Amino acid sequence: xKTVYVxxxxxxxxxxxxxxxxxxxxxxxxxxxxxxxxxxxxFSTFKTFLTKQLGYSExxxxxxxxxxxxxxxxxxxxxxxxxxxxxxxxxxxxxxAVFYVVGKTIQxxxxxxxxxxxxxxxxxxxxxxxxSKRLGGDYRNVDPVSVISTNWDILLDxxxxxxxxxxxxxxAVVDYxxxxxxxxxxxxxxKPGLEKLGxxxxxxxxxxxxxxxxxxxxxxxxxxxxxxxxxxxxxxYDNLESCRxxxxxxxxxxxxxxxxxxxxxxxxxKDLSNPQYKIIWQNAGIxxxxxxxxxxxxxxxxxxxxxxxxxxxxxxxKSAEIxxxxxxxxxxxxxxxxKHWVKFFGERNVTFNFSGASSYIRTLVESNS
Numbered sequence: 001x002k003t004v005y006v007x008x009x010x011x012x013x014x015x016x017x018x019x020x021x022x023x024x025x026x027x028x029x030x031x032x033x034x035x036x037x038x039x040x041x042x043f044s045t046f047k048t049f050l051t052k053q054l055g056y057s058e059x060x061x062x063x064x065x066x067x068x069x070x071x072x073x074x075x076x077x078x079x080x081x082x083x084x085x086x087x088x089x090x091x092x093x094x095x096x097a098v099f100y101v102v103g104k105t106i107q108x109x110x111x112x113x114x115x116x117x118x119x120x121x122x123x124x125x126x127x128x129x130x131x132s133k134r135l136g137g138d139y140r141n142v143d144p145v146s147v148i149s150t151n152w153d154i155l156l157d158x159x160x161x162x163x164x165x166x167x168x169x170x171x172a173v174v175d176y177x178x179x180x181x182x183x184x185x186x187x188x189x190x191k192p193g194l195e196k197l198g199x200x201x202x203x204x205x206x207x208x209x210x211x212x213x214x215x216x217x218x219x220x221x222x223x224x225x226x227x228x229x230x231x232x233x234x235x236x237y238d239n240l241e242s243c244r245x246x247x248x249x250x251x252x253x254x255x256x257x258x259x260x261x262x263x264x265x266x267x268x269x270k271d272l273s274n275p276q277y278k279i280i281w282q283n284a285g286i287x288x289x290x291x292x293x294x295x296x297x298x299x300x301x302x303x304x305x306x307x308x309x310x311x312x313x314x315x316x317x318k319s320a321e322i323x324x325x326x327x328x329x330x331x332x333x334x335x336x337x338x339k340h341w342v343k344f345f346g347e348r349n350v351t352f353n354f355s356g357a358s359s360y361i362r363t364l365v366e367s368n369s
Contacts, residue, residue, distance in 0.1 A: 004291040007149040007156070010298020010326065014358050015120055016113030017153050018106060020266060025062040027105040030112075038104055045097035053084045053094075067304060069098055070267035078269070099265060103213060106153060107231055117155055119358035122365050124159030127204055129368075132170060134202040146205035146287045150299065150308070152263055154214045154231065160204050161189065161228045172196065175203035176212075176226070177283040178276045183216070183227040185244060190226045207284045209264075209277075209308070216259035217276065218243035224276050225259060232261075270307055281307075285315045293321040297357050300326075300337075301344060309344070321349045327356035 009019045018026050030037045049069075050056045056064055073095045076083045083091055130145040149156065157174055164172045175193025182190035193203030208215075213231040217224050223245060225232075232240075243257040250257075264270055264277065272281060288294065294316065301309065316322075324341050328334050334354055342350055353360055 001292045002143055002290050003145050003293045003295060004287050005145070005147045006294060006296045006299050007147060007151060008297070008299025009151060010300070011149075011357050012120070012151060012153050012155055013298065013327075014115065014356060015117040015155055016110050016115035017151075017155065018109045020066060023066065023102055023105050024064055026109050027101050028062055030105060030108050037108055038101065042097040042100045045094055046101045049094045049098070053086065066102070066266040067268055070095070070265045071269060073098075074265075074267050074269055074271065078271070095265075099261070099263065102265070103152070103231070103261075103263070106213070110153070110155075117159070119361045120155050121159045121162070123361045124156060125163045126361070126365050126368060128160060128163040128167075128170070128172065131202050131204045132172070134197070135171070135200070137197075137200050139197045139202065143290070146207065148207045148209065148284050148287060150209050150305075152208075152211060152213045154212060154228070157206060157212065157214065158228055160206065164204070171199070171201035173201070173203055174228075175205045176224070176280070177205055177207045178224060178279045180215075180224045180226055181245075183225045183230075183232070183241075187227070189228060205287070207280050207287065209280060209284060211261075211263035211277075213263075215262060216240065217262040217274075218246055218257050218259055220246045220257050221249075222275050224262070268304055272307065281311065285311055288312065288315040289317065291317070291320055293323065295323045295325060297325040297360065298327075301341065313344075316345075318348065321351075323351050323353065325353045325355075325357060325360045328354045 009017070013019060031043060035043070047061070050061055050064060051058070054064075054069070072083055073091055075081075076091050077088065077095070080088060082088070086094065127145055127147065133142045133144055147156070160174050164170050164174070173189075173191055173193055173196045175196070177193065180190060180192060182188070193205065196203055212226070214226050214228065215224050216226075216232050221243060223243065225243075240259045242255045243259060246257040247254045262274060262276070264272070272278065288311065303309075322341070322345055324337075326337060328337060334352070338352055341352075
């Protein structure tokens with residue numbers, strides 16, 4: 001049986017990662033504790049946009065939805081229009097500032113909490129063990145598991161990579177299912193999964209629909225670059241190297257291909273035209289279509305996430321088992337969440353587990369040990 005795990009923000013909460021709703025409250029809390037936690041120019045640009053252009057009062061700032069920030073900005077950029085007196089250059093600066101605050105907040109919260117990510121390490125070892133059945137060139141006949149994630153954080157990425165490196169018998173890579181390179185020219189830890197399969201190794205598939213904090217992209221050739229354990233999209237914000245491939249191919253323009261972040265931000269008009277994201281989303285559809293079981297962990301299937309909803313609606317088998325893993329102790333709220341999922345998937349085999357991600361993974365690992 002092939003199982004596809006679909007992860008939302010709730011998957012990482014028990015390891016200390018903030019939910020989307022908590023990002024802005026955490027940002028202002030961390031700034032109030034120590035303004036030096038952030039680049040103060042960018043934070044000022046971010047806050048000024050909320051208060052001056054969007055008209056929120058100081059008391060309302062922690063309740064602002066990220067979609068209500070990014071949607072007007074992205075719409076103006078797509079239409080080449082101003083936003084309340086801000087020209088296109090200013091809109092881009094605001095968007096960059098908001099993106100910076102969001103990413104920096106995620107990093108700071110994870111650094112601050114110090115919560116255990118044992119369950120993520122255990123899940124990574126389980127995924128790697130299952131994927132290792134493809135070792136030795138048998139990947140056409142064996143494909144037991146994959147992960148589709150809507151999260152930017154790299155907790156699972158790093159854990160999978162560690163589980164690979166900890167076993168000397170494994171010849172494997174974390175496969176983002178797109179065209180990707182390592183940031184370091186001599187670093188062999190990042191390479192396309194198909195290349196590793198062709199060498200007789202195996203891949204652990206992790207499809208990140210909205211991008212990843214360890215990804216950077218060349219604006220010319222559109223290659224993605226990655227490095228494990230490095231939140232490059234935030235930490236290297238002001239000191240990014242130029243694409244080595246384009247510098248080599250266009251020597252007259254050396255250092256003119258600065259890498260940049262390419263995260264898809266919360267917005268009602270997500271732009272999925274980036275060729276790398278097109279590949280990831282196409283492969284996600286294939287994974288879903290092949291799944292005999294789909295397990296949603298910490299994903300709420302929000303109404304606004306219509307791209308994901310249409311992908312699931314279009315590509316999920318009628319015979320596929322659906323399991324929802326969430327954390328909720330209130331019976332009334334559980335019933336509301338059940339109704340939400342059953343309304344979408346209709347009359348099929350949908351089961352629910354409200355014990356949370358860590359409890360579910362502990363049971364999963366024990367049952368397969």
